[in-house]
Amino acid sequence: RGRQVWRRSGRRCSVRAPSAHAKPRQLPLVAGAVGLGTMSLWWLLLSPAGGAASPFDEPHIDRVPPAYDHDSTATRWPSMSAQHYVQFNVDVKQTGYQFTPAFLGTNLPVYSPFHQVEVDVVPLLKAAGMNVWRWPGGSTGNYWCPTLPGEKWDDCFRKFPVFKGYDGFPTSEGSTHLMQFIRLCKAANCQPMVQINSGIALRYGAQKCSEYVIGMLEVFFSNDLDVKYLEFGNEMYGTWSPPYGVDGFTYGGTEYGHAFSAVRSAVKAHFPGRDLMFGLVTNTDGMSFCSQNHICNWNDDILQRTNAGREAEWITVHRYFTDWGDQAVFDKTILGSGPDGLDQIISTLQEQWVRRIGQRPPPIALSEYSPVFMRSEACGAAQQYISFLWQAKFIGDAVSRGHHLKAMNHFAARATFRPCQTWGAGLKRAPVDSYSIYALGDGS
Numbered sequence: 001r002g003r004q005v006w007r008r009s010g011r012r013c014s015v016r017a018p019s020a021h022a023k024p025r026q027l028p029l030v031a032g033a034v035g036l037g038t039m040s041l042w043w044l045l046l047s048p049a050g051g052a053a054s055p056f057d058e059p060h061i062d063r064v065p066p067a068y069d070h071d072s073t074a075t076r077w078p079s080m081s082a083q084h085y086v087q088f089n090v091d092v093k094q095t096g097y098q099f100t101p102a103f104l105g106t107n108l109p110v111y112s113p114f115h116q117v118e119v120d121v122v123p124l125l126k127a128a129g130m131n132v133w134r135w136p137g138g139s140t141g142n143y144w145c146p147t148l149p150g151e152k153w154d155d156c157f158r159k160f161p162v163f164k165g166y167d168g169f170p171t172s173e174g175s176t177h178l179m180q181f182i183r184l185c186k187a188a189n190c191q192p193m194v195q196i197n198s199g200i201a202l203r204y205g206a207q208k209c210s211e212y213v214i215g216m217l218e219v220f221f222s223n224d225l226d227v228k229y230l231e232f233g234n235e236m237y238g239t240w241s242p243p244y245g246v247d248g249f250t251y252g253g254t255e256y257g258h259a260f261s262a263v264r265s266a267v268k269a270h271f272p273g274r275d276l277m278f279g280l281v282t283n284t285d286g287m288s289f290c291s292q293n294h295i296c297n298w299n300d301d302i303l304q305r306t307n308a309g310r311e312a313e314w315i316t317v318h319r320y321f322t323d324w325g326d327q328a329v330f331d332k333t334i335l336g337s338g339p340d341g342l343d344q345i346i347s348t349l350q351e352q353w354v355r356r357i358g359q360r361p362p363p364i365a366l367s368e369y370s371p372v373f374m375r376s377e378a379c380g381a382a383q384q385y386i387s388f389l390w391q392a393k394f395i396g397d398a399v400s401r402g403h404h405l406k407a408m409n410h411f412a413a414r415a416t417f418r419p420c421q422t423w424g425a426g427l428k429r430a431p432v433d434s435y436s437i438y439a440l441g442d443g444s
Contacts, residue, residue: 055229055277055314055363056102056406058191060129097399102407104130104395105193107368109137110144111172114180126188134193134231134367134409135181141195141234143242146178146216153177162203162243178216182223192225193367193409198233198259198281202251203243206262213263214270221274230267231279231316231367232260237298244295253298256281257306264311277313279365284317284348287355299349303356314406315361317345318368338394342366346404365407366398 106125108117125131136144143163145156153173157164176184185192194216201209213230220227235241236256243249264278282299283289290296303309321337345364353361398405 053275054406056100056132056365058101060101061131061189098402099399100406101129101191102132102365103399103402104128105132105134105367105407105409106130107137107409107411108133108135108176108181108184110135110140110175110177110181112137112176113174114176114184115174117176118184122184122188125190131188131190132193132407132409133181133185133190134195135176136195138368138411139234139241141197141231142199142236143197145197145200145212146219148178148215148219156197160197160200160204160208162246162249163197163199178219179223182220182225186223186225191229192220192227193229193231193279193365193407194220194227195231195234196263198236198256198263199241199243201259201263202236202255203246203249206259206266209259209263210266210270213267217267217271217274221271228275229277229279229314231281231365232263233281235318236281237283237295239293239295252295253301254305256298257302257308260308261306261311278311279314279316279367280308280312280362282315282317282349284319284345286348287352299352300356303352309353309357309361310359312362314363314365315349316365316367317349319345319366320368320370338390339397342397342401342405346401350404361404363406364404365409366405367407367409368411369394369408370411 108121112121125133136146145160147153147155153175181192184190196209196213198209200212217227233241233256236244237253239245244251260278260280268274268276280302282302283294285294285298287300288297319341321341345366349361349364353359395408398408
């Protein structure tokens, strides 16, 4: 706080900490040494990208972070000594990384209770600067479509009954439907990332899907809320995603790619003055990967048999970092899982795009990812510390790969409280706010 004194090459320079309202600026690359350990101070590298017409380049908005409440966890935090010597070596010639709000995205599922989201969740998202919201969020985007004016909340299942046969009604009247989402988004100045139910195009035709998308966008625009990012489905490469397998119906990457192009073309033609950017659903498996749960040759068929890979403004992938063995939580691989996973995503997609169509892939959005705490056997403050540490490092790892990865949407809908074994204290629950961002889904 206040004035800090840094030394470099024998010169003395003074730097004043910015005010809470100041816009962040481009900063030089910084490496720091603290005690005996070395760490990358990625949070000093973060700065907004400006004005180019590429996906996910919107600038940050001014905000005032809330004061930390030391009693919020009902535990006492350890005090820190102020006598540690810290030295920074700053290379002022090297430009830092570009950090846009899209790296702090989240999912806001339609099945979330609207009143709870409005009262409990949105104030936290605003304070955290998290204003890129993916909606209707997750698998719900595969078997749900928005309630347009004059419709009942479940009309989608009456118009497209294949989805009713898949999983019943995944929402209720009290959920965060279209108009409720618009109300929340406008109040929080959010940037919506809207999922399209691509299953409508696959099962009922591209025209039916285009009509529903156009109607939905008209509602957004008539309520003075701009929509720029449209994601064509959710994990459509998996046999768990409807309408695959319903009444014997099947499809592959070829059908999906053609549907993507048809719907994208129709919607863009209807809104010629709008800067609409369509996201293509891809997986991160090998070219000819095939399994019981994954549709064979998904990316390969899209790239070789359709034009979708050339037309997409961005591509979307998912990665969950909790499906390991329990031992991984206790060794050093826990902090390496983030960059290793990101590097695998980027290298796989780059190789496939270059090999099949001779060009680099469009910007990548990690529209669903989870932190590591869901498999942690630690409790209380230890669990909270591991979660925050991993989350902070992962965002830094992603920002440093910003030439390829442009957006991330945290998904905490399954992050429910789990009992864990403490050291001799029996079964306890973690503190209420021990999770890194927030948890929805079952009301937790």
